[in-house]
Amino acid sequence: MQNVSRSGGRQLTDVLGTIALLIAHFVFFTATFVGLGLMVMITDSCGYQKCGDPAWLDRAMYLALSAGGAFLFVDVLVTVIRLVRQRVAWVVPLLGCIAQLAVALAAAAMALQAGPV
Numbered sequence: 001m002q003n004v005s006r007s008g009g010r011q012l013t014d015v016l017g018t019i020a021l022l023i024a025h026f027v028f029f030t031a032t033f034v035g036l037g038l039m040v041m042i043t044d045s046c047g048y049q050k051c052g053d054p055a056w057l058d059r060a061m062y063l064a065l066s067a068g069g070a071f072l073f074v075d076v077l078v079t080v081i082r083l084v085r086q087r088v089a090w091v092v093p094l095l096g097c098i099a100q101l102a103v104a105l106a107a108a109a110m111a112l113q114a115g116p117v
Contacts, residue, residue, distance in 0.1 A: 014090055018079055021093035025100055029072050032064045032104040039108065042115035052113045060110035064103060071099045 040057055075096030082089035 011086065014088055015083060017090040018083065018093055021090055021097060022076065022079060025072060025075055025093050025096045028097055028100040028104065029068050032068055032100065032107060033061075035104065036061055036064055036107055036111055039111040042112065045116055050117050051115060052117055054114045056110050056113040060107040063110060064107040068100055068103045071096055071103065 036057075039060075043051060043054055043057070045051075046054075075093055079089050079092045082092060
């Protein structure tokens with residue numbers, strides 16, 4: 001009996017940690033768009049000085065939406081499958097958060113190409 005309660009506590013901890021990491025991944029996904037939306041202001045001075053191609057802003061938003069959305073979808077799907085099978089699942093959203101941060105950095109680097117040269 002003691003072994004059953006110990007594994008139940010472990011399962012509860014895994015579920016709670018997994019939910020927290022999934023929420024963090026969603027927050028990172030949303031923050032990517034907020035950050036990219038604010039980065040549009042880097043083109044404000046483009047009327048007075050030479051700037052890069054403004055199409056980079058659209059490309060950055062497309063990358064954030066497509067790659068970030070795909071990572072979020074796969075993250076939730078694989079996490080639910082692992083939780084239903086009662087396997088350790090917190091690793092999946094942790095990897096999803098890391099991937100989302102990489103997408104955010106790549107999209108920001110792309111958006112910077114539209115700013116002053």
